[in-house]
Every structure is written in structure tokens, then in C-alpha cells.
Amino acid sequence: MMGCENRYNGIGKAAWGYFFIYIDFKINSVSLLPTFVGYLLFLSAINDLREEERELELLKPLGIILAVWHGLNWLGSFVGVGLGGMWQVADILIGMVNLYFHFQLVTNLASVARKHQPEGYSLDAELLRYRTVQTVILTALIVLAYVGEWIGTFGTVVSVLAVVVYLVLGIALMKGLFELRSCLREEGAGD
Numbered sequence: 001m002m003g004c005e006n007r008y009n010g011i012g013k014a015a016w017g018y019f020f021i022y023i024d025f026k027i028n029s030v031s032l033l034p035t036f037v038g039y040l041l042f043l044s045a046i047n048d049l050r051e052e053e054r055e056l057e058l059l060k061p062l063g064i065i066l067a068v069w070h071g072l073n074w075l076g077s078f079v080g081v082g083l084g085g086m087w088q089v090a091d092i093l094i095g096m097v098n099l100y101f102h103f104q105l106v107t108n109l110a111s112v113a114r115k116h117q118p119e120g121y122s123l124d125a126e127l128l129r130y131r132t133v134q135t136v137i138l139t140a141l142i143v144l145a146y147v148g149e150w151i152g153t154f155g156t157v158v159s160v161l162a163v164v165v166y167l168v169l170g171i172a173l174m175k176g177l178f179e180l181r182s183c184l185r186e187e188g189a190g191d
Contacts, residue, residue, distance in 0.1 A: 004184060010052075012181045014041070014045040017037075022166075022170030022173075035070040059105060095138075138166070
């Protein structure tokens with residue numbers, strides 16, 4: 001029963017983590033839904049799911065790096081200072097760490113879905129599709145951040161479209177994870 005409860009809690013934390021990643025409301029420049037909270041939720045989800053997917057443990061150091069980076073950015077926003085844009089190499093490295101972290105996290109979440117989804121469901125395939133599109137969009141946004149000014153208005157339009165698709169994708173990803181969590185609740189009730 002403890003395994004079912006851990007899976008249920010872990011998937012829920014991952015879904016809420018994506019809420020903090022994808023949704024942002026600000027007062028002045030301070031986020032009311034800070035990104036670092038999403039990474040703390042991911043780290044907690046990794047703890048809950050580590051028996052289910054052992055590879056998740058490998059993401060912990062990257063999750064800590066991302067949580068600290070975004071936490072420092074959030075603290076800096078209170079005084080109008082952010083780490084993003086200060087060091088181009090750091091921005092690129094954080095972007096790559098972010099890409100890998102989310103690619104692997106969603107891959108592992110899809111593996112949990114494959115093992116525990118009811119017959120006839122395809123949550124695993126759905127999560128893998130979201131993962132692939134998310135990776136492509138994140139890559140495009142990273143590239144556009146550096147070449148967008150060279151390509152002018154076209155770059156701005158493409159960036160805005162990519163952000164809209166990214167947001168819609170995030171909502172769909174959260175929906176898929178909450179649906180998986182519901183399946184896990186039913187699985188736990190059946191035990």
C-alpha cells in the first residue's frame with residue numbers, strides 16, 4: 001500500500017511542479033508562483049518515485065542546481081536583479097540542464113504510467129508526445145533567445161507563438177499527470 005501512496009503523491013507533486021513552471025503571475029517583477037518551488041516539488045516527487053524508477057535519483061543533482069538557480073533569480077527579483085542574462089555561458093548551461101532534466105523526468109513519469117495505467121489507456125504515449133514537443137519548444141526558445149534580435153520581427157513572432165504552444169503543452173502535460181494520479185488512486189483503492 002505504501003508504494004501506491006508514494007506513486008500517487010509523487011505524480012501529484014510532479015503535476016503541481018509543472019504548474020509552478022508553466023504558470024506565472026507577477027507583482028512588479030516578483031513572481032507569486034516562483035519557479036524554484038516547482039523544482040522543489042520535482043525533487044520531492046523524485047524521492048517518492050525513486051523505488052519505482054531508480055534512474056530518477058540521477059536527476060536529483062540537476063534538480064538541486066535548477067532549484068538554486070531559480071531561487072536566486074526569485075530572490076534577486078525583489079531588488080530588480082536576475083542571474084539570467086548576466087553570463088551567457090551560464091544561461092546556455094542552465095538551458096541545457098533544464099532540457100535534459102525535463103526530458104528525463106517526463107520519460108520516467110511515462111514509464112510509471114506504462115506500468116500502472118488501466119488497460120486501454122495510453123497515458124504513457126501521451127506523456128512521451130508532450131515530452132518530445134516540450135523538448136523541441138524549449139530548444140527553440142533557447143535558440144531564439146540568442147538569435148532573435150538578429151532576425152527581428154520574425155523572431156519575436158516565432159518566440160510568442162512558441163511561448164503560447166509551450167503554455168498549452170504545459171496545461172496538457174499537467175492534465176495528463178493528474179489523470180495518471182487518478183488512475184493510481186483507483187489502483188490503490190483496489191488493493
